[in-house]
Amino acid sequence: MSSNAASEGTSVPGAKDAVVILGAGPAGLACAYRLLASGIERPVIVLDRAKVPGGAGASFRWKNHTLDHGPHAFHARGDEPEQLVRELFREEPGVLLDRTKKVKVFLKGKFFNYPLQVREALLKFNPFVSLRIIVEFALTGMIHLLVSIPVESFEDWGRKRFGATLYKMSFGDYTRKVWKTDPDKISRKFAAEKIQGFSFINLVKKLFRIGGQVTEPYFQSVIYHRAGSGSLFLRLAERIRQMGGRMELEADVRSLAHEHGRITSVRYAKGGEEHEVQVGFVVNTIQLPSFIRLLGEQAPFVARHHAGKLRYVSLVLVFIEFSIERIGEETWFYLLDNEFMFNRVTEQKNLSPYTMEEGKTVLSFELTCRLGDEYWNMTDAQLYELALADCKRVPALAKHISAITDYTVRRAPAVYEIYFRHFDHHAEVVLGYVQELQNAVTIGRRGLFLQGDMHQSVEMGLEMGKRLAAHDRDASEPLGKLKSDYIRQYVRYLEEY
Numbered sequence: 001m002s003s004n005a006a007s008e009g010t011s012v013p014g015a016k017d018a019v020v021i022l023g024a025g026p027a028g029l030a031c032a033y034r035l036l037a038s039g040i041e042r043p044v045i046v047l048d049r050a051k052v053p054g055g056a057g058a059s060f061r062w063k064n065h066t067l068d069h070g071p072h073a074f075h076a077r078g079d080e081p082e083q084l085v086r087e088l089f090r091e092e093p094g095v096l097l098d099r100t101k102k103v104k105v106f107l108k109g110k111f112f113n114y115p116l117q118v119r120e121a122l123l124k125f126n127p128f129v130s131l132r133i134i135v136e137f138a139l140t141g142m143i144h145l146l147v148s149i150p151v152e153s154f155e156d157w158g159r160k161r162f163g164a165t166l167y168k169m170s171f172g173d174y175t176r177k178v179w180k181t182d183p184d185k186i187s188r189k190f191a192a193e194k195i196q197g198f199s200f201i202n203l204v205k206k207l208f209r210i211g212g213q214v215t216e217p218y219f220q221s222v223i224y225h226r227a228g229s230g231s232l233f234l235r236l237a238e239r240i241r242q243m244g245g246r247m248e249l250e251a252d253v254r255s256l257a258h259e260h261g262r263i264t265s266v267r268y269a270k271g272g273e274e275h276e277v278q279v280g281f282v283v284n285t286i287q288l289p290s291f292i293r294l295l296g297e298q299a300p301f302v303a304r305h306h307a308g309k310l311r312y313v314s315l316v317l318v319f320i321e322f323s324i325e326r327i328g329e330e331t332w333f334y335l336l337d338n339e340f341m342f343n344r345v346t347e348q349k350n351l352s353p354y355t356m357e358e359g360k361t362v363l364s365f366e367l368t369c370r371l372g373d374e375y376w377n378m379t380d381a382q383l384y385e386l387a388l389a390d391c392k393r394v395p396a397l398a399k400h401i402s403a404i405t406d407y408t409v410r411r412a413p414a415v416y417e418i419y420f421r422h423f424d425h426h427a428e429v430v431l432g433y434v435q436e437l438q439n440a441v442t443i444g445r446r447g448l449f450l451q452g453d454m455h456q457s458v459e460m461g462l463e464m465g466k467r468l469a470a471h472d473r474d475a476s477e478p479l480g481k482l483k484s485d486y487i488r489q490y491v492r493y494l495e496e497y
């Protein structure tokens, strides 16, 4: 340990030990911001292993472009997270762009609107497929009304709502491709978490033109910083520093010392040295299983065992530069058919033209895989060839292939939480253990094993910051109650639905 670390580890007499936040993604930053804005008397320290703050929402420079890790538009709901984002840029009118997402799916050689409009699908499919879909749709609806058939898996859920053919075409094949798992092994709770607002009744209403909203309106309206998603978090980190918070980047958290149910210190590696900081509270926003691993062998076997059952898929992003002004109007489109290796194509220029060099556009191609599998281990050149092969299968892209000038590849480990059947049981045990730690909370998409967006992580960070600051001023309300109320509010998968 460095000498600097030794002094870090010594408490100043009379000073309160720090609130240490693990992770400077949207959740960790929002929590630090709110703790400081609420006037907490403890030092607030944010640790992240990345070079820049923002977690998965950070951007990076490539040539004269600023790129996000896949699309990262901030959903606008008019509530606290949105107000915070607007407040950060109050004095710079015009830097926040209000956009409506244009999302499509590419299926059987044609583009369809997303979310799926049943009417459009029926009109565009060949008449035999359409007839089959209608008959299955009606029959499965009736059967499920008359007989109670258990819905255990994502596949059961999809078949019940859409009938076998429409389910397979719109969700089944795609789910297998993205999650690298048979949809029969995925929990039905995945549908409730991920495909919110997608209701059978509303689809039918839409079909017969009697109203019906197939997705919540907020999913369509987004805010985007003209210089890329990461600019939101660079500014938030700047505010945290201005308010007296400490940001330690390139600080890889290695272990958490704990005794009698309290975390006493955090060790992290930075600049080739080990550092240790004494803690009053820990706010975790890193992957839940990683957090348990940091607690080491002293954590109960049962918590470690169940944490090991929580799994992720990783992501490879191939960015292809085209020397043309723009390819299309879509913000992104999904590649649903099995013949495609990649899941989604994004034209970030449609969120902000200022992120790209003039006269050029960059498309990002997303490929999910397992950490260390054949795709993860492919060379950049091999991955580019795969993306190019997918380009050739989409006429709207194929006609621009001669305009390709360059590419780059990024790999992101453990980005999508897999909701295997019974994942909720494993998560419940792990969250139950964290509940017992007297001075630690776990929040955010990563910390709670959720499927949420940046808006949700910011909301969770702000809410926890507010509650912790209040608790620190007046500890009459036990931390245990604060934590269980919070989990009840945000972790819907623990409910029976």
Ligand SMILES: Cc1cc2nc3c(=O)[nH]c(=O)nc-3n(C[C@H](O)[C@H](O)[C@H](O)COP(=O)(O)OP(=O)(O)OC[C@H]3O[C@@H](n4cnc5c(N)ncnc54)[C@H](O)[C@@H]3O)c2cc1C
Binding pocket: 022, 023, 024, 025, 026, 027, 028, 047, 048, 049, 050, 054, 055, 056, 057, 069, 070, 071, 072, 073, 074, 075, 251, 252, 253, 254, 285, 286, 287, 290, 315, 366, 415, 416, 443, 444, 445, 446, 447, 451, 452, 453, 454, 455, 457
């Ligand atoms: C391809 C893709 C597209 C997406 N598109 C959108 C979108 O359009 N809109 C939207 O709102 N959301 C989108 N999301 C979701 C969004 O990225 C997440 O909801 C959000 O980033 C979660 O924030 P978080 O703070 O909970 O976690 P993260 O952003 O993952 O932050 C966790 C942080 O912990 C740090 N960390 C982990 N381990 C350690 C360690 N040992 N030591 C130190 N630091 C550590 C990481 O470096 C990271 O910075 C997308 C996600 C992906 C993968």
